[in-house]
Amino acid sequence: ELKVEQNPLFLSMQEGKNYTIYCNYSTTSDRLYWYRQDPGKSLESLFVLLSNGAVKQEGRLMASLDTKARLSTLHITAAVHDLSATYFCAVPSGNTPLVFGKGTRLSVIA
Amino acid sequence: NAGVTQTPKFQVLKTGQSMTLQCAQDMNHNSMYWYRQDPGMGLRLIYYSASEGTTDKGEVPNGYNVSRLNKREFSLRLESAAPSQTSVYFCALTRGYINSYEQYFGPGTRLTVT
Numbered sequence: 001e002l003k004v005e006q007n008p009l010f011l012s013m014q015e016g017k018n019y020t021i022y023c024n025y026s027t028t029s030d031r032l033y034w035y036r037q038d039p040g041k042s043l044e045s046l047f048v049l050l051s052n053g054a055v056k057q058e059g060r061l062m063a064s065l066d067t068k069a070r071l072s073t074l075h076i077t078a079a080v081h082d083l084s085a086t087y088f089c090a091v092p093s094g095n096t097p098l099v100f101g102k103g104t105r106l107s108v109i110a
Numbered sequence: 111n112a113g114v115t116q117t118p119k120f121q122v123l124k125t126g127q128s129m130t131l132q133c134a135q136d137m138n139h140n141s142m143y144w145y146r147q148d149p150g151m152g153l154r155l156i157y158y159s160a161s162e163g164t165t166d167k168g169e170v171p172n173g174y175n176v177s178r179l180n181k182r183e184f185s186l187r188l189e190s191a192a193p194s195q196t197s198v199y200f201c202a203l204t205r206g207y208i209n210s211y212e213q214y215f216g217p218g219t220r221l222t223v224t
Contacts, residue, residue: 004152009150033212033213041217041218042200042215042216042217042218043153043200043215044215045212045213045214048212088152088153090153090213097141097143097155097158097168097213098155098213099155100152100153100154101152102150102151102152103152
């Protein structure tokens, strides 16, 4: 059974600082997804990582995938308040739908 | 979430009541999903449908039934609601191609069972 673990689950960081969110998964997968959710809203796709070594960046967020280590990272550079949200990683297992991590609730404070 | 609509947006039920959550898409995709989201639990798959007329159980199907009568609509039914079914329910579909697909989520239905 595929398990997806994120850490930390809660993160409070100061504006301007850098930090990394980690996503580990337990079985082989060649792709991984990152989503963002604002309070009371739906999930919005951030990144789709499709192969080992894939790296994608948008603004202050950069995601990478190491399929051999079964690890993905979401790196935040020079955080700003607008990045406050909950971030989910998700992994497919064979032909099954996505299995989600529990999410990382990020709060960026001045 | 223009391509996926969910109704209702909010609902309060009493224990034992029944209701159907509706999901409709205008994106002409085959695969559709129902998830529930609870605090600290992430999203958990209830049921999914790979195509019209087919449905499969997900991680937490107990207490729910689904119906996929046509390509556009995928409904979730609670026959006898329980407080444990208080949650936010999201409908999703898969868009893209085999090697580059992603799941796209509807706006959600917030359900409270008292």
